[in-house]
Amino acid sequence: MPRFSANLGFLFSDRPELDRVSAAAIAGFKAVEMHWPYQVPAAAMRDALMQNRLTMLGLNTPVGNAPAGDFGLGALPGREDEFQQAVDQALSYGMEIGADAVHCMAGVVSPDELATAERTFIENLRIAADKAAQAQVTVLIEPINHRDRPGYFLSRVEQAALIIGQVRRSNVKIMFDCYHTQIMQGDLIRRLESHRELIGHVQIAAVPSRAEPDEGEVNYAEICRALDRIGYDGWVGAEYKPRHLTEGGLGWLATWSRDCASSNPDRSRA
Numbered sequence: 001m002p003r004f005s006a007n008l009g010f011l012f013s014d015r016p017e018l019d020r021v022s023a024a025a026i027a028g029f030k031a032v033e034m035h036w037p038y039q040v041p042a043a044a045m046r047d048a049l050m051q052n053r054l055t056m057l058g059l060n061t062p063v064g065n066a067p068a069g070d071f072g073l074g075a076l077p078g079r080e081d082e083f084q085q086a087v088d089q090a091l092s093y094g095m096e097i098g099a100d101a102v103h104c105m106a107g108v109v110s111p112d113e114l115a116t117a118e119r120t121f122i123e124n125l126r127i128a129a130d131k132a133a134q135a136q137v138t139v140l141i142e143p144i145n146h147r148d149r150p151g152y153f154l155s156r157v158e159q160a161a162l163i164i165g166q167v168r169r170s171n172v173k174i175m176f177d178c179y180h181t182q183i184m185q186g187d188l189i190r191r192l193e194s195h196r197e198l199i200g201h202v203q204i205a206a207v208p209s210r211a212e213p214d215e216g217e218v219n220y221a222e223i224c225r226a227l228d229r230i231g232y233d234g235w236v237g238a239e240y241k242p243r244h245l246t247e248g249g250l251g252w253l254a255t256w257s258r259d260c261a262s263s264n265p266d267r268s269r270a
């Protein structure tokens with residue numbers, strides 16, 4: 001069974017950011033991730049992580065002008081400078097808190113911009129990857145589903161793999177969010193197997209509800225066994241919207257940990 005990190009954008013989100021860190025530690029997680037922690041000074045976040053003996057795995061680049069509809073800038077022609085500023089901000093914050101990955105968000109584009117958007121994203125990612133490499137940080141790109149985010153440029157795992165092939169930087173990887181990929185494409189286990197070498201992080205949530213991974217159409221216990229089978233030794237982000245209070249919905253973690261402990265006593269869970 002893989003190790004699980006708590007996504008503090010969604011989990012424990014009924015309290016202020018720094019309290020989410022301690023709540024995750026109390027719940028037994030050893031790592032967290034957060035989309036946009038920027039409203040908390042990095043030094044305060046670093047201290048909270050240290051006090052709670054937690055690692056923050058990664059964070060996202062700022063989205064741009066959210067009220068105007070931006071959801072990332074990486075593939076937006078004409079917004080290259082802004083994107084690189086977003087990358088710099090994420091890298092600087094990430095380095096201060098010890099994160100080792102930055103999710104470079106692609107953004108929403110119109111259908112007639114797709115070809116230019118691809119070229120823009122590839123070129124932007126090369127520059128971002130080179131800066132990230134100096135900080136020993138991985139750049140993640142995440143296919144996101146079009147039901148939740150219509151027009152998001154990056155929506156399919158194979159598209160991400162092709163883009164990484166053209167970027168040609170070894171520190172660019174796929175954030176394989178099973179929730180998004182199930183909605184867009186399905187066939188999760190085959191896709192995990194065939195993209196194993198490019199997967200830098202995995203995330204889970206029930207489909208279609210995006211709630212705890214113990215309901216819905218995806219059998220996550222089987223997905224976790226598949227991750228073990230293909231030798232994925234990274235973290236799996238619990239990135240779901242709790243049905244009620246986060247603590248009350250962590251039964252899946254306890255059950256999977258217990259099942260795993262009885263079959264493999266050497267591995268710790270969260």
Ligand SMILES: O=C(O)[C@@H](O)C(=O)CO
Pocket residue numbers: 035060103142144177180203239
């Ligand atoms: O799946 C998601 O929504 C996130 O992983 C993300 O980074 C964009 O919100």
Ligand SMILES: [Mg+2]
Pocket residue numbers: 142177203239
């Ligand atoms: Mg995700």
